[in-house]
Amino acid sequence: MKQLLILSGKGGTGKTTIASSFISLLKGQHKTCFADCDVDVPNLHLIFSEGQTMLSQKTCFGKRAVINQSLCTHCGLCEQHCRFGAMKNGVVNPYLCEGCGVCELVCPVGSGSEKAVHLAETSTGSYSVSATEYGVFSTASLKPGAGATGKTINMVKQNLSTYGENAEIAVIDGSPGIGCPIISSVAGVDLVLLVLEPSLSGLSDLTRILKTVRQLRVPAVACINRSDTAPQFTQDIYRYCAEHELMVLEEIPFDPLVIRAVNHNRPIVDYPNSPAAQRVTSLFSKTLEVLNTL
Numbered sequence: 001m002k003q004l005l006i007l008s009g010k011g012g013t014g015k016t017t018i019a020s021s022f023i024s025l026l027k028g029q030h031k032t033c034f035a036d037c038d039v040d041v042p043n044l045h046l047i048f049s050e051g052q053t054m055l056s057q058k059t060c061f062g063k064r065a066v067i068n069q070s071l072c073t074h075c076g077l078c079e080q081h082c083r084f085g086a087m088k089n090g091v092v093n094p095y096l097c098e099g100c101g102v103c104e105l106v107c108p109v110g111s112g113s114e115k116a117v118h119l120a121e122t123s124t125g126s127y128s129v130s131a132t133e134y135g136v137f138s139t140a141s142l143k144p145g146a147g148a149t150g151k152t153i154n155m156v157k158q159n160l161s162t163y164g165e166n167a168e169i170a171v172i173d174g175s176p177g178i179g180c181p182i183i184s185s186v187a188g189v190d191l192v193l194l195v196l197e198p199s200l201s202g203l204s205d206l207t208r209i210l211k212t213v214r215q216l217r218v219p220a221v222a223c224i225n226r227s228d229t230a231p232q233f234t235q236d237i238y239r240y241c242a243e244h245e246l247m248v249l250e251e252i253p254f255d256p257l258v259i260r261a262v263n264h265n266r267p268i269v270d271y272p273n274s275p276a277a278q279r280v281t282s283l284f285s286k287t288l289e290v291l292n293t294l
Helices: 015-026 077-081 102-106 149-163 180-186 200-215 231-243 256-263 275-292
Strands: 002-007 032-036 052-059 062-067 117-122 125-132 135-142 169-173 191-196 220-225 247-252
Touching (some): 002 275, 015 032, 015 169, 015 220, 032 149, 052 135, 102 117, 149 180, 180 200, 191 275, 200 231, 220 275, 231 247, 247 275
Parallel strands (some): 002 191, 032 135, 191 220
Antiparallel strands (some): 052 125, 062 117
């Protein structure tokens, strides 16, 4: 199974718009599976929500402090030593607790699991797998303030491989940025498609995300979204890509129909008269050509 990951250096560049279009175009052509690895704010399910649930479980990748009020003497040591300010008047703030375990260490009451303050596993979110008309879909959603983003993304990809083992191509919608979620998303994929935007911040994002992907030794290609909104920056991106041997496969123009497609939770390729849809279709063909050479 060939895995294509779609990334950008920031949010709002059009990753999900392109990912959803690729998934739609693959229907009927190849056995496909797909995943949403933006587990902090997943949105691919808004377009591909229908399907039979194959797996639905909670994730418990984190630990938080728990106070046994029947044992607690309110000595205040846990509050005194908590560097995150998660303890106050014998109550734990779960959004501030990082599960470091200092409170359990300094607590003078009890021992082991019988301590007045101890760490316990907590639900950090949930993940699911469903069978849709477009293929197997794996996704997850973290609770606000929950950690373990990397572990959750690893689980999303493991589920994708397990339940979509017969697929020929996997399309993965990645997270924005260059941090831990990106590293987990990139691991094991065959090709990364970078979605760029013509702006000063877009050029800065390109330099960061390309450095990250190449540090992980994964081939990458690029496209420029809304390329006609700032032609000068588009040329700057072309110049940078040429200097760093990054192939730009396609330019996608600004198109108001994309807004309509987003508002109706539909891939832009559902609008064949859309200029953006025509370029995305061209990008799809060119990306598959590169993927098939790897």
